[in-house]
Amino acid sequence: MAPKGTWLRRPCCELCACHGRAQDLTQKNNENERLWARRGSRGASLKQRVGGTRGRLWGATEASLRCRGEHVGSSNTRTNSQIWREAPRERVLLRVRYEGREWLDDYAVDLGEDSMFIRSDALFEVGEELRFSISFPGLLDPTPVKGTVRWRRRPDDGVPPEEVGVGVELREWEPEERRRVLALVERLKRHRDQPKAPGGQLRVLLVEDNSFVTELFHHAVVRFQHRFSESTTPEVFVARSGVEALKMIREQPVDLVILDHYLPGITGCALLRRMRQLPDYHDTPVLMVTVGGDDIREEALESGATLFMNKPALMTQLLQSLDAMVAGGAR
């Protein structure tokens, strides 16, 4: 059996049920072939870096060629587009804005190395070329991307609203831009994999000395919890300083922390560094929302913040970040 990420020439292998058919299918798409050949041995390291221990495969192209190293089994009965569609990806919420259609604001949920699912009500056609940018508040500035619609799901296909959209194969994605996006995915995934129960009551600590901003955060947390359970109200603790916050987390475990950097006494970053030294808080999702720009963002991420947002942050962006940290982008 060939190691993962190795491109095998036909026959793919004796274990695989595709009998070379998947290879034939994918050969219809020269672009896929080219991409796969280009990826070659580095596929494995990408999987290790971002796919983690689940051994996930990246994107459409790899998925359509899985039988070469992964032994898909009954893939001979599936079309290329089906295999493409079923490819496991990383779940992450990214804002999608289309060039020339700024009024249309979609979001990407499943991201592969060279593909993504975009939740959209727009009537895109299969084969249509799209130019858009993807971004994430505070952590990823709008990054231009080009792609081709490979499949679509519409409301009349009988799928729930959150699954209506298009599968897009990405093209001409700059390596540096891709690296930034993958680093973001990795950061989100590390915290998302911690055991959590969005349906159960969330215990949240807000560390903020401005009472109105605290109210905004509280509001966002309640809205977020209600997405999963209308009848559940989160338990929210408020600390006005870093010292008060440290005392609280030692007394009462919390599932999520939202904090400011500029606090009376110790700063938010200093608090975070101390918090990360506590055994129960190594991987607790922490969202830092503060003024201070790039310098503070850098310090916050190095100190262990899961996500960073500049103040002021819109409620919608806060919800997006909570989604990404706690619910893995689920809506």
Place this chain on the structure above:
Amino acid sequence: MTDALHAAEQASGLVVVIDDSRTVLASAEAMLRRTGFDVVTAADPSSLEVERVRAADVVFVDINMDQVFGDDVVSILRESWQVACPIYLYSTIDGEELATRAKAAGAAGGICKSGGTQALVKQALRVVARGASS
């Protein structure tokens, strides 16, 4: 505008203005008081008293502030503070986007800052006049 101001020499009512620019606040307060309104201003909504805002006849909220966006201030005033009077967003952003954001936030409308503080006075007069006739 001039007619409205003249007609309102006897205007009364409470207007709340929230804007992180103290210059804008000072200018708006002076103009509104001259027209006859009682005025509460805040550079930061955390300095406001809930009861005072609930008693207002109209509230104006700047969109771009240091700590929070005006859009969310409107949501919180409506949902948490139970403020029932008309709330308007005002900003330098253009009319169409302003109208869209105002609607999304649950505001009664948007007022462009290019109209100066007189635009706030004019809108406050309209609201008070509407309230008196209803």
